[in-house]
Amino acid sequence: MRLAGMAGVAGLAGCIGQEDVQEGGNTGGSGDSGNGGDSGGDTTESGGGGDESSGEPVDVGVVIPFSGDLSDFGGPMMNALRMAQKDINAAGGPLGRELKLHDEDSGTDSTQGVNAANKLVDTNGVSAVIGAVSSGVTISIAKSVTIPNEVLHITSASSSPSISTLDDDDLVFRTRTNDRFVAKVMARIIEDQGVEKASVVFINNDFGEALADTFESSFSGTTTTTVGYESGQSSYQQVLAKAFEDDPGFVAFAGYPESGTTMLSQWAEEGYGGNWVLHTSLLSEDVISNVGAEVMNDMYGVRTKPPSGGATESFVSDYQEAYPDAQVFDPYSWNSYDALVSYALAVEKAGTTDAAEVKKAMREVSNSPGEAVGYTEFGAGADKIGAGTDIDYSGPSGNVNYDDNGDVASDMVIVQVEDGTFANKDTIPADELV
Known part of the structure; x- marks a missing residue:
């Protein structure tokens, strides 16, 4: 399945139609989206904690702003997550299971963000949460929802140094530089x-x-x-x-x-x-x-620099083909793609969606040493893991090397x-x- 999927990964990334935008939260609402754009199903019993023998989906929650002061970011980030989702599922999915995204609007507000995360954990049964953008919202979600419920949490945009020092039992990671x-x-x-x-x-x-x-x-x-x-x-x-x-x-x-x-x-x-x-x-x-x-x-500004080479350029090209009317909001779009892929590879390595095991694998699949795995290469990475080979994932945002605090440096x-x-x-x- 993975070999067949890999042959079509790049094509699938370039064929994500505008209808996919309408199915997810980047229209301001919430929805459940699986491979091929399935939405709206009841996944309460299909969420976190399954193992390799389970045929249930791997459910991942997304809490990002589709409204409020940071609403510019929600759409581009969700688009990138859908690109990663399609690449992962085209290659067979983590542990041979479909990866589903369940998205909610944080509203750039801590109370709304916490309520959204609670819904994802309690109702959708997600095994991981990606979000938010505002550091204050991310910290509130971490303290109130993901850490107490022992759910893995990755933010691809929040950058406050305060996140590095959270008492998080190594559950909070980020692909965005401090x-x-x-x-x-x-x-x-x-x-x-x-x-x-x-x-x-x-x-x-x-x-x-x-x-x-x-x-x-x-x-x-x-x-x-x-x-x-x-x-x-x-x-x-x-x-x-x-x-x-x-x-x-x-x-x-x-x-x-x-x-x-x-x-x-x-x-x-x-x-x-x-x-x-x-x-x-x-x-x-x-x-x-x-x-x-x-x-x-x-006027001047500061942002993270993408790596030299083809990964970022290929991602931007695929994004523009899939979403011609939406800007690529760098670096958050790159970082969102890498957040989901690094998580999916960690699930593959752990052999389960149990956060206690997946958190141990997050660095194993993304840090050196290991054979290089890059953009659109989830299937190749999963095959290497299956063969007992160490891997080192990097993607459109560059090296995804998580340090002791779960941070990356760019x-x-x-x-x-x-x-x-x-x-x-x-x-x-x-x-x-x-």
Whole structure:
């Protein structure tokens, strides 16, 4: 089955039609989707804990934002997860079982996210949860749902350093780089411009507070002020006035697209001056189009750098063919694909969906040493595992090497807005930021 499936993997990835988007949560609702787009079935009895002899599906829950301040990310992330799902199932699935995705909207809200995760665990019986995006929502889900219920938890977008120190019994992993890296690069950008004064604007949650703290400790100049804000406000004039009261040359901005669009637009309208360095979460083409390219030109940003070679390029090509009307939101789309594939390979290695065993296998299938397994190669990886061969998975996001905290380390790239798009500039190696 796997040999036959592998021959069609690339084709299947390129044939994921727009109807698949409509079946899942990226329309703002929730649904259960299996291989071939099955949805809506009752899977209460088919969830976690099965073993290799079980013919039941491997049920994976997804809690990501299809509404709220981070809704720009939900659709692209879900698209990437469906690509991974189809690649996995085309190759026979983990343990020869169909992998099913059950998606729920986090609403970029901790209470809604926890309720969604509880539904996935209690009603759908999922063996793992992927999500969320907001670090605050992810931490709430981990503390209230996945850790107490001993469910494996992978986030492909949350970046707060606080996640690294969770008392999680090694159940929480992430394919997104820790924000310590991002904050250090933001500080370096400003220093390299010869600017000695900077302020920080951050959203009031675990993600924003941790980034502000790391930036302030990393920046060699003077941090004039750090200003927290709440999302969903119609006016951010008070925040802007405080951020620019001491005439900083730059503002490091840790926020989300919806509120970020409002704030940057009001900054331009009032003529505050200075410049901005944007966190990865603000690097959406929609932000540029909504704020205006003429306003955002010359702003800086930071994001993880994809690996050199063909994996990322092939993924982007397949994504654009499958979803021609949806942007590839890097790095979260790449990271989402890799989160699901690394989990499926760990299930194969563990011989069960029991989180107590799968968590032991997460590093075994993704870290060196081992034979390389790459993008669209789940079937080859499963065959190697079956033959007793150690494997080392890497995908569109690069090496998925989970450290002792379940984190990965990635090179970072400085971007700048040029002619209405984010253009890559300098690369900062991960080993300079650890």
